[in-house]
Amino acid sequence: MKFLPLLWKSLWRKKFRTIVTLLSVFVAFVLFGVLMTIRTAFTFGVDIAGIDRLVLIHKVSLIMPLPVSYLNRLQNTPGVETATHNTWFGGVYQDPSNFFAQIVVEPEPFMKIYPEYKLPPEQMKAWLDDRQGAIVGVDVARRFGWKLGDRIPIGATIWQPKGGGQTWEFNIVGIYDGEQGVDKTQFFFRWDYLDENRAGGAGTVGWYVVKIADASKSQEMGARFDGMFANSDAETKTTTEKGFVEGFANQMGNIGAIMIWISVAVLFMMLLIAASTMVQSVRERTSEMAVLKTLGFSNTTILSLVLGESLFICLLGGGAGLALAWAFVQQGDPTGQLPIFVLQPQAIMIGVGLIVSMGILAGLIPALSAMQLKITDGLRRN
């Protein structure tokens, strides 16, 4: 502890260099945090998707509708806790670039299957009372400045209104929230409203979501469902929600992964550069180290002094970088388009691990050579 002032002095021996090194470590870890966030976004939050929820889509492809009559049969299957159906609406709010998901649901079973969407009870009641009611995520509400009671027109694309015109009108009756990592960019409204007022496709739904009692039986339950509808006009394909999201993310292809891995590789290069600067700054002081040894500093003291310097730079720069990245992500997605925008705790742990190991590695090489240095050699070297 009594050597702290010495450590401090040697850190600021070349102020400018130390500051620049600190800054480059800082930037590298801001980047790390942002990259990890984007990585999660590109996998559509597959780490968060449930495995006790099964998704049934039409066997040919997910754009093909399924009959609503499947609901009763699913509901009455032993081992099923709750079953419900969803439909993709795909409408346009003002301009096609204002994309957000609009999903048609049945409020009660939907909220039962997805407890992660938090909606105040009085808003839930309002939703059940209003056929044109819709609930929206806090993120999308913030993006467009929507408040409770607003009337929102959405342009029809797939589903044309029966009475003519191109617009569907909705009342915002609820704004749902949820933990970090829950998609808060969605717009949910009632299937009975859609079904009574659409020009075609009455009695169909997009896909089914089934919550099963025992997650370990998801394989056999899936096979049983597909068997129930085999040889009908609308055969199904059942996967776990996790598998479904994974498949969807795979459809985006490897471009997300390629972007991330190129960047991570370069990030490591940046860290190596910062580390090499730290190594160099110790090398320059070889003769000073010899003087310290002459004064009676023990090998371990020298080792911890040098290690302390590099750890200090990494912890301060990297810690501040991670903290800034975290604070930035807390503000929410600046583009308003990514469904999931969260810096996961695992990513932070990896970051902290990187910071510590970088501090140790960058310090260890010069520290060891400083420790093994013979006083006479060190004094002679210039």
Added chain:
Amino acid sequence: MFNWISQTIAITALNLRTIPQRLGSSGVAIIGIAGVVVVFVSVLSIAAGFSAAMEGAGSESRALVMRTGADSEMTSGFGGNSVTIIKEAPGLRREGQTALASAELFVIIDLPKISTGTPANVPLRGVEPTAFQVRGDVKIVEGRQFTFGTNEVIVGRGARGQFAGLTVGNTVQSGKATWQVVGVFSAGGGAAETEIWVDSRVLQGIYNRGNSYQTVLAQLDSSASFDTFRDWLTTNPQLNVQVRRETEYYAAQSRALSALIRGVGFGIAALMGLGAIFGAVLTMYTAVSTRSREIATLRALGFNSTSVVVSVLAESMALGMIGGTIGGLSAYFAFNGYQTSTMNFQTFSQVAFAFLVTPELLMTGLFYALIIGLVGGLLPAIRAARLPIPSALREL
């Protein structure tokens, strides 16, 4: 003035010639800058390749007719009687009695992606015989054309490379339908190369579409007759359609994803650029401080301090140039032409494309590398010029 120029050239040449002596620290700056350029060029080459595949598909002289309100081929739809009226529109090219317009269906089917084995949404397009006259760039490159009225299909080059089972002679099972692959086609590198084509009437039957279609793709008399064609259709009270040039349609389809990739690419590259500037600052700072005695000597001999500034800047920009070139070339050799596929969010369907490192991207990357070099060299250069001569001469 002449004196100043010759001084500057002399010091700059000296600096540049001695770069190899400082290989270690110069290498650090070069690697840092090269890294930024690799990230920048390769990420943007994804966006460039995707846009090229989507926009290369379009032609100015073709128009796409969809139902009003539909935002893509996928969500459009109208009856066969509308198609009959559309084919009577003025501005449409005709060969004899045949209007060069193809009424089409556009659906997706699940097929496994070769790279991951997981299902992917592959676009399946039902076409009329005129489709091949309307799209002059479609050519059969393997096997043969399908026979209309049968369950034979032809597959795009890109689709064959990305999805399992699409080789000539194979059959593909999708729900209750069985498709027989009889040929492979190319479409000038456009998005159609990711599609599977079949007779639209066969598809109507299998998908219970009755006599309805989703779009009509029309070959216009000329690019200029677009307005005539559009106005006639959109003012016709019997129709409820919108008309877009094919080029505009595909540009709009690729906009969202390209913008996302570009945004992410520029954001990451900007942050890394900041990091690389710090790297360059450190390198040049080291270069200046190890030579502070030499610099002081030069200035004591009467060399101008602005010459010293210019020489330091020139050195750091030279490092930027080397780094930028290395980075650009690495990105080019590693990624140009890399085949992959992704999902077009407007239609939820797959688009196969190749990464495209364009000359513009390389130039932009090099430009950023030079900027990084310039900014990185600025502070050390000023420091070099301000070195107090007596104490610098004394420095070790």
